[in-house]
Amino acid sequence: MLILSCPSKLQLLEGVLRRSLPQTLTVYGAVMHINRGNPAQHEVVVDSWPEFKVVLTRPQKEVVKDNRDFYASLYAAFYWEIDACRSLLENAKVIDWGKAFQLQGLQDGLYEVARSTAEARDVHFEPYYYETVLHPGPPAHSQSRPRSDFLHFGTLNSSHAALLNETWSTGGNCHSLNYMDSLIRDFPSACLIDKEGQLASWCLSDAAACLTHTYTLPKYRGQGCMETVVQATARKLYANGFPIYGGVLRDNNPSRQSLKRQGFHFLPWTHYVIFVKPAIRYKE
Structure with missing residues (x-):
């Protein structure tokens, strides 16, 4: 080797x-x-x-x-x-x-x-x-803002790592907390915050340039938040030449439908x- x-x-x-x-x-x-x-x-x-x-x-x-x-x-x-x-x-x-x-x-x-x-x-x-999903790019701007006037773009920082860790299905421990912090610091991401400055929705990417841990707090769902943060993160990746891809669980129908609306293609390979x-x- x-x-x-x-x-x-x-x-x-x-x-x-x-x-x-x-x-x-x-x-x-x-x-x-x-x-x-x-x-x-x-x-x-x-x-x-x-x-x-x-x-x-x-x-x-x-x-x-x-x-x-x-x-x-x-x-x-x-x-x-x-x-x-x-x-x-x-x-x-x-x-x-x-x-x-x-x-x-x-x-x-x-x-x-x-x-x-x-x-x-x-x-x-x-x-x-x-399921592996790939966007042909460039990401559209048609759904680049949430359907709520009370939400706007913010910037993820280390103070947000605990909430991200708590809501991550494969997280919830000290190692995953440090991992969330490293993703925030090192790789493209996007988030929405409410009028009190609290996180409402976010999307991260990892060391393999894969979109990961996209999440919207329950009270903000149904307002186009997921589309907004995914597209914002995707535009950052695309601007630097990266492919726009990710993975979605087969039984996660809300996320699958959202990705389809955004123009992602479902590939025949398992991630x-x-x-x-x-x-x-x-x-x-």
């Missing part, structure tokens, strides 16, 4: 991944962030260069302070050959399966390799399955978000 650190090679990699969109979305978004300031302090691993069969992005060693923190330890991967993917994921120099991490990707084979590897190591494997937690570290 090789760690790509040369800027010219990383730019070349970005171009190769762009030509294989949309299946490369997660790792492509991560590489784009690396090439644009690297706010998450990630790095790129390939099996070989320049002819590579698998590519994976991961945090640099000094980034993750707690071995139990699978939020901060975000990996994204794409492969052309499944055997190369298996070899890379099983390589202890690439992924330490004794530490918690999350893995994102759009390929069924990636999910199967991760599952079988986790089973062989007797670690906890917790997958989430999202896998897999949490791996070494079981020995999580015993009660």
Whole structure:
């Protein structure tokens, strides 16, 4: 395996991944962030260069302070050959399966390799399955404001992290709180606030440039808030050349309908978000 650190090679990699969109979305978004300031302090691993069969992005060693923190330890991967993917994921120099991490990707084979590897190591494997949505861009302005005169755009900051953490379905703990704060600080986002200056709705994006944790407080639903914050975040991403994509749970009909109204296309690939937690570290 090789760690790509040369800027010219990383730019070349970005171009190769762009030509294989949309299946490369997660790792492509991560590489784009690396090439644009690297706010998450990630790095790129390939099996070989320049002819590579698998590519994976991961945090640099000094980034993750707690071995139990699978939020901060975000990996994204794409492969052309499944055997190369298996070899890379099983390589202890690439992924330490004794530490918690999350893995994102759009390929069924990636999910199967991760599952079988986790089973062989007797670690906890917790997958989430999202429908992948992609907007052809540019985002429309037709629904760029909520249907309420009492809401207006604000700016997310660290003081909002607790509320975001409480309302996130996969959050609610100290590690996810820190993760929410890092997303607020490092990546494009948008929010609406009410006349008292309190949060009403928001949309974040992550180290893979994926739209995530879009949420509207119950009393503000039905006013077009979701469309407003998604489009605002999408415009920030689009302005910097990023693809506009995300994932939605199949049973989340309100969000699915909202995304359709905004012009998102539903792709035939599942967006896998897999949490791996070494079981020995999580015993009660």
